[in-house]
Amino acid sequence: MAKRHGKRPEEGQYAPLPYALLKSDAWRALSGPAVKVFLELHTRFNGSNNADLRLSYAEAAKALHMGKATVQRAFRDLQAKGFVVLVNKGNFYHRHAHEWRITTKGVHRVRGKELPTHDWRAYRPAKTERGSDTGHDRGRAVPHENPSGAARTELEPVKPVRGGPHGSGTEHL
Template sequence: MGKRDSKGNPIKGKQEHFTKLIRATMETPAWRALPPTAQVLYIWLKLEWRGPNANNNGKLRLSVRQAADRMGVMRDTAARAFHELQAKGFIVMTERACLGIEGAARSPAFEITELPLPHGQGRAGRKLFWDWRPGQDFPVMRAGANNPEGRNGKAKPCHENQDGTVIKIRTKGKGAS
């Protein structure tokens, strides 16, 4: 039970946040095939869900860096955990990550298939992991390269690498003739 004030009312402010794991989900072959890091990541993703009243499923955002920090692992390990959850049908990427205007980045958005979507597709989620079989992974959406054609993140070659005439400008200073 949460803390209460002198009148017995719950104290507003930072309240406990919890999530539940459903045993039927944990007994599926897909869950048992997940590595422990992916199982932990699933819990962290479910903690991003706001509940049925303020359903944000499909818009859950957790970056690889945030996940790695929360789980205490390296970024590559966290990225592999995201891929494993997608491959087994526990999550689906609904929106890719992007680097917005002035560098305001947005991490990818995910849907947890166990949970219902907010726009009324029934009371239960799609539960894609029930259909998973060994060797039949679901497609994984990977983050695209920032600029696959450019060098060092630039679409055009650097100025000093361009061929052509270079105009040298000389200013007259003191003592110049």
């Protein structure tokens, strides 16, 4: 029997997620609902309908078992991080869903194909201060000296630990 290469017909379409995308700051900063909405939107891509991907908040909420407000926040998250672009705003009264473009896919036009814009590559996370970064000790988790005594007025040096958990024999602070 000959080896088959490629996907099996019963598998249908698939959504490739390159490592560059999965390891990006933008992808890792997405909320869980945003990832689900991105994948749902991607299932509507047929190879030539990018920029005409239709998915309403109500439809996404029903399909993904989420609230409409959660879906709306997920779309805002996807837009802010450069994964989707709103091409045409929907109209509730005329029953038209929003039309989206996935930035990881190209757009087919009458006169050729536009390449993917990969807007997510431009995303830069906001710098926030957390944990030991908030102190004035330049991010050191352990100060060079520990307070001693009941009044904590005298300082004594921190004793280095030798042969720590990694067995390196080096000093660990």
